Amino acid sequence: MASSSAWLALILGIGFTGALDFNIQTNSSKLLTVLDTSAPVQELLYHIDVWRNEAASLALETPAPSNLESVIRSEVGGDWERGRLVLQLANQARTVELKEAIYTALWKELQQTNQIYDPSKILDFYVQLSLHTDVPLQLMELIYRAFINRSAQLLEAPFHTNSREATFPLVSSLVQRLTFSTLDYLRDILEVLYDAVLALETPLSVVQRLGNFTASLTQLAQANLQLLSREELKRGDPLVQQALQSNLRNLLKQPGFEQEVESSLQTVIYAHLPKDEQLLYTARKVCIRNVTDGNSYIYECPQTYLICSNVRDSKKAAYFIQRGHSSDSRPQFAFYSAFWRNRYILMEPATATANNATNSITKNVYSRTNINWWRVVYGNGGISLYDAATEKSVLCGGDPLHWDGEEHHVYTRHASELSAHQAECTWALEDCSEAA
Numbered sequence: 001m002a003s004s005s006a007w008l009a010l011i012l013g014i015g016f017t018g019a020l021d022f023n024i025q026t027n028s029s030k031l032l033t034v035l036d037t038s039a040p041v042q043e044l045l046y047h048i049d050v051w052r053n054e055a056a057s058l059a060l061e062t063p064a065p066s067n068l069e070s071v072i073r074s075e076v077g078g079d080w081e082r083g084r085l086v087l088q089l090a091n092q093a094r095t096v097e098l099k100e101a102i103y104t105a106l107w108k109e110l111q112q113t114n115q116i117y118d119p120s121k122i123l124d125f126y127v128q129l130s131l132h133t134d135v136p137l138q139l140m141e142l143i144y145r146a147f148i149n150r151s152a153q154l155l156e157a158p159f160h161t162n163s164r165e166a167t168f169p170l171v172s173s174l175v176q177r178l179t180f181s182t183l184d185y186l187r188d189i190l191e192v193l194y195d196a197v198l199a200l201e202t203p204l205s206v207v208q209r210l211g212n213f214t215a216s217l218t219q220l221a222q223a224n225l226q227l228l229s230r231e232e233l234k235r236g237d238p239l240v241q242q243a244l245q246s247n248l249r250n251l252l253k254q255p256g257f258e259q260e261v262e263s264s265l266q267t268v269i270y271a272h273l274p275k276d277e278q279l280l281y282t283a284r285k286v287c288i289r290n291v292t293d294g295n296s297y298i299y300e301c302p303q304t305y306l307i308c309s310n311v312r313d314s315k316k317a318a319y320f321i322q323r324g325h326s327s328d329s330r331p332q333f334a335f336y337s338a339f340w341r342n343r344y345i346l347m348e349p350a351t352a353t354a355n356n357a358t359n360s361i362t363k364n365v366y367s368r369t370n371i372n373w374w375r376v377v378y379g380n381g382g383i384s385l386y387d388a389a390t391e392k393s394v395l396c397g398g399d400p401l402h403w404d405g406e407e408h409h410v411y412t413r414h415a416s417e418l419s420a421h422q423a424e425c426t427w428a429l430e431d432c433s434e435a436a
């Protein structure tokens, strides 16, 4: 080993100072004169060969680049870390040809080591190489592709397993490593990955496995969106669409989503949700109206502090959306009157006597200064609003029995009654951001 270090240093014509701890003789005047800056690589190799063999057998063979390769390979000796040192030395090689020969030989050698199976290692090498300005683009591209291919191969494993509980430590560490790199790497890996897994697995299975992936929110956002845009998923299978939306909703649920995921990705994610759901995240203000009656909007009743379903008044009906998370991290929403500027739509806890088995309607929805959270459930062509605190009541309206003259009060029903009273308890959202 020591002697190959010496060879290497000599090839490169380096007078370095022992920082790399090689026990070598740097002042070999004989060689330093040979390692002329202008010498082409063949000639250098020739002289190295001369020097190496000391004796005169050299003239018999034509020197070949493989000599450099073998010197470098024995220097690296299957030890990835030593490759890093050799790469540092390349900086000091005097001709471009020599440098290129070193880079190429080094890559060949690294491929021989078992560690090439760990894509993070390839990435490290790639990153180090990219600090050198003179690495041939073709070589960079080759190494990059190897990194992408190997990463994709590794990530395939979870998609081919039946268990949704299995863990894959190598996958996790790669994904973790990728959080420090540009998203482009992940994008390229996913493209190769999806080519491979969608050829063998059903789209539904791929979507579901992705739903169990552990990664950063940004990575998961990217992975789901990229999957969404694949041709294989555009066949409109409703189960696949549902599974994808469920993956996206799981992302939105995460309290860090709005902070961590860049807004351009967020925008694309919202765009894949049903319109009502989208508005909850993208609109500044919304109006809440009867899903079938286009002129029946929620806002404060004219005479009382109750909430009514009134005729359209885009000013009074506009609510700012506040988004929050319950303690179990599910999203919840509050609606703050853009007109009154100090009141929310609030449900007062129902008193025990207020409802009984045959009629569980309660008029307990007010305009109040306290914040009040609602849970949004999507379905029946619109949304339903449950009180977030208990999830036992759902907001309904439209039954004239509970009106009072001009005041068309809304009310709550027991949550279990939703399916029997869908029309009464389903609302639509409108974008009222522009309302004054």
Ligand SMILES: *[C@@H]1O[C@H](CO)[C@@H](O)[C@H](O)[C@H]1NC(C)=O
Pocket (backbone or CB within 6 Å): 026, 027
């Ligand atoms: C190498 O040679 C230079 C001058 O040629 C001399 O100053 C230096 O001391 C030498 N170093 C060693 C380690 O022999």
Ligand SMILES: *[C@@H]1O[C@H](CO)[C@@H](O)[C@H](O)[C@H]1NC(C)=O
Pocket (backbone or CB within 6 Å): 142, 143, 145, 146, 149
């Ligand atoms: C990467 O994979 C593609 C597709 O399988 C293949 O054509 C290419 O040769 C591979 N490249 C490297 C560097 O492994």
Ligand SMILES: *[C@@H]1O[C@H](CO)[C@@H](O)[C@H](O)[C@H]1NC(C)=O
Pocket (backbone or CB within 6 Å): 164, 165, 166, 211, 212
């Ligand atoms: C995988 O996802 C499914 C569906 O979302 C879920 O029921 C299951 O608990 C998940 N498994 C793990 C290990 O997270």
Ligand SMILES: *[C@@H]1O[C@H](CO)[C@@H](O)[C@H](O)[C@H]1NC(C)=O
Pocket (backbone or CB within 6 Å): 355, 356, 357, 358, 359
């Ligand atoms: C339940 O409520 C309805 C309507 O408010 C009322 O007519 C009925 O008597 C109540 N039943 C009981 C058992 O309280």
Ligand SMILES: *[C@@H]1O[C@H](CO)[C@@H](O)[C@H](O)[C@H]1NC(C)=O
Pocket (backbone or CB within 6 Å): 290, 291, 292, 293, 296, 309, 396, 397, 398, 399, 423, 424, 425, 426, 427
């Ligand atoms: C919507 O309007 C219809 C028709 O007037 C009514 O039956 C229904 O209960 C209303 N729903 C809501 C949520 O106001």
